[in-house]
Amino acid sequence: MLDAYLARDPAARSRLDVVLNSTGLKAVGWHHLCHRLWGWGLQTPARMLANIGRWFTGIEIHPEAKVGRRLFIDHGMGVVIGSTTVIGDDVSIYQGVTLGGITQVDKGKRHPTIGDRAIIGAGAKVLGPIEIGADARVGSNAVVVKEVPAGVTVVGVPAHPAGSPAAKKGFVAYGGACCDDEDPARLAAELRELKAEVAKLRAKAGKDKDKKAGG
Template identity: 60%
Template sequence: MFSRIKDDIQGVFHRDPAARNTFEVLTNYPGLHAVWLHRASHALWRANWKWLARTLSTFSRWLTGIEIHPGATLGRRVFIDHGMGVVIGETADIGDDVTLYHGVTLGGTSWKAGKRHPTLKQGAVVGAGAKVLGPITIGENAKVGSNSVVVKDIPDGATAVGIPGRIIINKQQSQAEVNPKRDKIARKYGFDAYAVAPDNPDPVANAMGIMLEHMHQMDTKVEEMCKVIQALGGDVCTDNLHNLTAEDFADTGIELAEKQQNAKGDHQSFDPSI
């Protein structure tokens, strides 16, 4: 028991830079208190002391603001940061080194008995206010963005954002590798309008990028047609179209990609707590 408590405390130091010393963590981290009380209530639940298990779980909720059903299974070094408003259902299965932020719900989508809550594999992170619903699986080291609603499986190492949760491409495979043509357009225009930049994580904006790429291809074809018609003596396409630049988007707040890169660094890290 004491080795697991020591593990839990070390897990806090690894994942929370605000933690200063062991005594502070022991006395002021309700996420840890909720996990420790859950272990006791879970043991009672498995011993078929159901009422007593639920009563201890209710006391834990009063004390910490975190509701964990005694039937849920928690692995080692599970860290519930801040914790207020977290709800974990009866058949939830949480692996080692999982991190949950405040307002997270691991809920069900059915009133039928049996497995109806999520499974979170090792190292998964669920951001503040996110809802993970149903008997789905969140893969190893996967992430759920803040306030997202996830109702489908997330593969290992991927990230889901939005309502409903949409899978963002894994960090190991950049947009430039998926579509080098779009990356070329991004470099040509010098800004990340409509997610043509390879590091833009928004799936909806990436869809806009696909449309922009299609428009670029249509422009190329029209230009080729105009050259052929002019070679045959036709008087068409005599006026040049205005070339888009970053300045055309100044009123939208879009900046040059280079300036953004210098301001933000190579890539912003995932921050689920805001």
């Protein structure tokens, strides 16, 4: 677990640093205790302890949620993980993420299932009993209400695929763009060129129209 934080958090200096200063590690460890109490049928004490953990870390994980191995929560403030959420192994989650339920009173599965090695970027909202496939990435501030296939990066509101499969690349913090064709600076430059080309075509069309009118 500590090695996972050292591998994915460039600010982590040592295992001792992670133990002392990582709120994500503390929240996950606290959740394991609450989840065990929940499994023993001590649901009210589990909820009470979970609320204490939220108060100390700013991270809310319902005791019923199933969390896999080596869950990495970076920064973590404002993270909310609902009761029927299932999280696989080696998942990375950033601040402000909500793994939330659909707005109904149904007691069944209401929250998402996150596949192994998925990355959920800062501020993203993943809502409903949908599945985020293994090695998928959810970009920062995306709102996901439909299933995401394995290895796919999604961005935007509502979330939509962007670029080629994420599985072809290694770990990318915040679930950001994984491909060269998604570089914001290059896309902005191309957009400026397109606008300039359109302006030239419009100007040429205006001149041709004037010539015809004069002739």
